[in-house]
Amino acid sequence: MGEGADLFKALGDATRRIILDELTERDSQTLFEICGRLTMKHGLASSRQAISQHLAVLEEAGLVHTRRQGRYKFHHLDTSPLRAIVERWPARREEPS
Template sequence: MPERESVPAAPGAHLREPDAARLAEATRVFALLSDATRLHVLWLLALDESDVGSLAERCAASRTAVSQHLAKLRLAGLVETRREGRYVYYRLADGHLRRLIMEALSHADHRVSGQAPHD
């Protein structure tokens, strides 16, 4: 396949056309973001690391549900953990995911509030 001309992108963005493996991985990530509770948990983790109980309280979801979402996210490599005594704290695995979540929710905010989109 011939190489296509690069298109302008955000600083630090990869400029080459994605192959099947990269498209599949991005699709997998978007599928994990497609649950409202999971997205809420990820948004909270984009702000700061947290434990299951705090996340459940802030999401108005059961500890069991939040634990199951976190297990899926951890298995997928999107969140990491650290143990402090008997508590386990969760955090996002990287800044790419943080920016993706914030951009998705910023986009949603513009759509819901009726604000004009911007570049």
């Protein structure tokens, strides 16, 4: 894949965008917590394995980082890769007439 392809792949899936929304609302969640929030708030009845795979894609794109604490693995949002999109296609402001 080319530069940024992992990022676009990660953002291209609705479930992954919902996971990012949940981590924006409440950072540092375990897989169990994320699954619970997706089921309760969004009616997504995905398996823990499916959500784990979505998290792996987000991690590959640099949008999620993990931290182990004992037997728990906490997921953290990192929006810094999104800067590459903004820098590639900066907003153009129209001059006032």
